[in-house]
Amino acid sequence: MWPGLVALLALFLVACDKEPPEREIIVGPWKDTIASYHTIISFRANGSFGTLRLAEGQHSKIDDTAERVKVDGKWQLLPPEVDGDPLLLVMTPEVVEGDTPWEVDAPVTYLIEQLNPNRMMLRSPAGERLSWDRLRSTRAPEEEGGLPLIHVATGPMVVGLAKERLNEENRYLCVQMEFILSDVEGTSYIEDVRLDSGEPSGSYRIHPSVREALVLHMSRLTHRDVRSLKRFQAVLTDFKRILTPYLGDRLKDVKVVKVVVTSTRDGVDTFVAEFAPEPVEPEDAKS
Incomplete structure (x- = not known):
């Protein structure tokens, strides 16, 4: 009896595991x-x-x-x-x-x-x-191809710009961008927020390793590189090149939502507050 039951169970598991x-x-x-x-x-x-x-x-x-x-x-x-x-x-x-x-x-x-x-x-x-x-x-x-493109926000990214002179004042580059993707399937570099927050389908965030690659590149920039919109377009081209190994041809565009160069901490705090995600209220507090 037992061997027959085990065989039946094995067949059931194989049938359930097999996709039509x-x-x-x-x-x-x-x-x-x-x-x-x-x-x-x-x-x-x-x-x-x-x-x-x-x-x-x-x-x-x-x-x-x-x-x-x-x-x-x-x-x-x-x-x-x-x-x-x-x-x-x-x-x-x-x-x-x-x-x-x-x-x-x-x-x-x-x-x-x-x-x-x-x-x-x-x-x-x-x-x-x-x-x-x-x-x-x-x-x-x-x-694209009849499918809605997926917009994934980077969240506010802030770095101190590199100095070309020792007496140059401290400046901070603040950037908020969106990655426009044809799909997020098959990449571990775009994470589904629902997995740990219960947010609705379609909520995504970039993987920390992608943010680190962008921030590392931004930290090498000087004020000369970003002091005009035209110059920042060249930086944007570099961003796309950096992202290609992570996102491949599913990356269709990088949209700059806002870019600010400030020399004060208040300027940084204001920028971060503008794009920081809304705090999630614990279920205990709601009840």
Whole structure:
């Protein structure tokens, strides 16, 4: 009896651990168009998904004034219990923005009626059929390949500028930037804040080693290097070069939110206070 039970348990664990092969087909961006509304959904390999609904205005251009609907969450593919039954796609929203029937933490299960590299047909619990086409070239504002670009703030970074003369006054370079990324999957240099703070999906921070590399480079700069916006553009080019080994081609741009050169500690404190994250109130205090 025991050997048979052990064998059965081993088979169960192998079956649970094995991902359905259709999962690889689902991963990626898809698009659905109804009338003048375009809904773009991206299924990521890490089990998260993101949707964005855009409204089309005149001349087939995206209407930036129309309300956008955004849903982010988790997805999983469940194999059929009986051979021949359809696969089940379960989507659980974690962030919901705009006018949409989706609700946070309310999973929705779809039957997958058709799935190939170019098209996916789903049936909702209410019986509605949804048709999704693989997205390959459509591009909308703040997107690449139909996917919303990810903005990751660096947090305030402050260094003392190097002196060219012994009698030169102390100056501090204060910089707040955003990394604009096509994806954060597959890199350990962008950390998910949710893992230790419970913040919603889409909250990220840069790894300390990335900050250290930037700060080390900034500490070698002099006032001459950053005293004008034109000169700072050259510094920004160096930042992108430094970041390439960490983020590769997923880094699309580095946006400077604010840069300040100050000679006082009060100036530094004011800058840091402006961009410092909001303190998280302990649960005990809330109660």
